[in-house]
Amino acid sequence: xxxxxxxxxxxxxxxxxxxxxxxxxxxxxxxxxxxxxxxxxxxxxxxxxxxxxxxxxxxxxxxxxxxxxxxxxxxxxxxxxxxxxxxxxxxxxxxxxxxxxxxxxxxxxxxxxxxxxxxxxxxxxxxxxxxxxxxxxxxxxxxxxxxxxxxxxxxxxxxxxxxxxxxxxxxxxxxxxxxxxxxxxxxxxxxxxxxxxxxxxxxxx
Amino acid sequence: xxxxxxxxxxxxxxxxxxxxxxxxxxxxxxxxxxxxxxxxxxxxxxxxxxxxxxxxxxxxxxxxxxxxxxxxxxxxxxxxxxxxxxxxxxxxxxxxxxxxxxxxxxxxxxxxxxxx
Numbered sequence: 001x002x003x004x005x006x007x008x009x010x011x012x013x014x015x016x017x018x019x020x021x022x023x024x025x026x027x028x029x030x031x032x033x034x035x036x037x038x039x040x041x042x043x044x045x046x047x048x049x050x051x052x053x054x055x056x057x058x059x060x061x062x063x064x065x066x067x068x069x070x071x072x073x074x075x076x077x078x079x080x081x082x083x084x085x086x087x088x089x090x091x092x093x094x095x096x097x098x099x100x101x102x103x104x105x106x107x108x109x110x111x112x113x114x115x116x117x118x119x120x121x122x123x124x125x126x127x128x129x130x131x132x133x134x135x136x137x138x139x140x141x142x143x144x145x146x147x148x149x150x151x152x153x154x155x156x157x158x159x160x161x162x163x164x165x166x167x168x169x170x171x172x173x174x175x176x177x178x179x180x181x182x183x184x185x186x187x188x189x190x191x192x193x194x195x196x197x198x199x200x201x202x203x204x205x
Numbered sequence: 206x207x208x209x210x211x212x213x214x215x216x217x218x219x220x221x222x223x224x225x226x227x228x229x230x231x232x233x234x235x236x237x238x239x240x241x242x243x244x245x246x247x248x249x250x251x252x253x254x255x256x257x258x259x260x261x262x263x264x265x266x267x268x269x270x271x272x273x274x275x276x277x278x279x280x281x282x283x284x285x286x287x288x289x290x291x292x293x294x295x296x297x298x299x300x301x302x303x304x305x306x307x308x309x310x311x312x313x314x315x316x317x318x319x320x321x
Contacts, residue, residue: 017278020271027267036260049263053270060274123254130255149252155216170216177219177245184248 002029009069016060023063027056030073034080040146041084043135051087055080078161081143088139129188136183141176148173219245 003011003025011022034055039048058079066075134142147153147161159169218228219242232239 017274020274023274024267024271027270031262031266032260035262035266039260040255045263049266052262052266053273056270057273057277061277126251126254127258130251134252134255145248145252149249150255152253152256170214174215174219174245177248178241180248180252181244184251 005072006069009063009066009072012063013066016063023060026059026072030076031056034076037077037080037146037151038084040150041088041143043131047087051084052080055083058083074157074160077157078163081147081161085139085143088142092139125188126191129184129191133180133184133187136187137176137180140172141179144169144173144176145180149177215242215245218242219249222246 003022008022008026008029012026015022031052035048035052038051038055039045042048042051055076059076062079066072134145137145143162144158147158148155153161155166155169155173158164158173159166162169164172215238218232222228232242
């Protein structure tokens, strides 16, 4: 049974740290979205799990100070975005190995039975190129594009998560898209994207 | 001109393209911006492809998380205990030092005697 934000927050505030049952229900309700965002931003399962755990540890220690239970979701996604952003910044500053070393082949293997083998191969190549290009982007631009274009989050939610103004977020996302396109042409020159049947953009769950 | 500074919302043109005469006219009048919007639109559509990649949370994610929460709680308790004992010991030490040097402390009786 799903608990409301108020039940989760008030329950955790009342019972933590001794009784973790309500906190476990909270983790169960939010883990998929937090982990998915972490994976898309970090690019590999190991870092994604480490980051997602860090996010929930911050929730565990910080939830007693959350005044408005209705903001639980936004608060958790803000922690997720900021934790991943900080990790990406750190990783960028110490990176010496090839970016492609992070390539998570597992995520690229999913095949669509409705497509021909050639289309599936093209789709895998496209996904590899997209992820590779995302990894080369500036961390701030990467966060913007993952939240908006990969996850389909509303602009206002992204602005709230990053504690930035709405118009600033729109402008940054636009610039990030242009930067992505320029980089994509360098990383994957000549990729026949027009031949790949892509997903229709829309609001992600 | 940057996104969001014009009379037409660029992000709307990128995310929700529609065949409205107003938008079409604006795009025709602004070919440079129209090319930029088309580029952004292409990225928006391409990146949605990554949404289809299945994401599975590792099976023992919650168990590991709860272990870390318990470890953190234990460490915090130990730290609080250590700080409480440490600060008490420090206070006792300071008291002992000041008690052994009575001449350094103002004596209320002596101060009163001086005033009178």
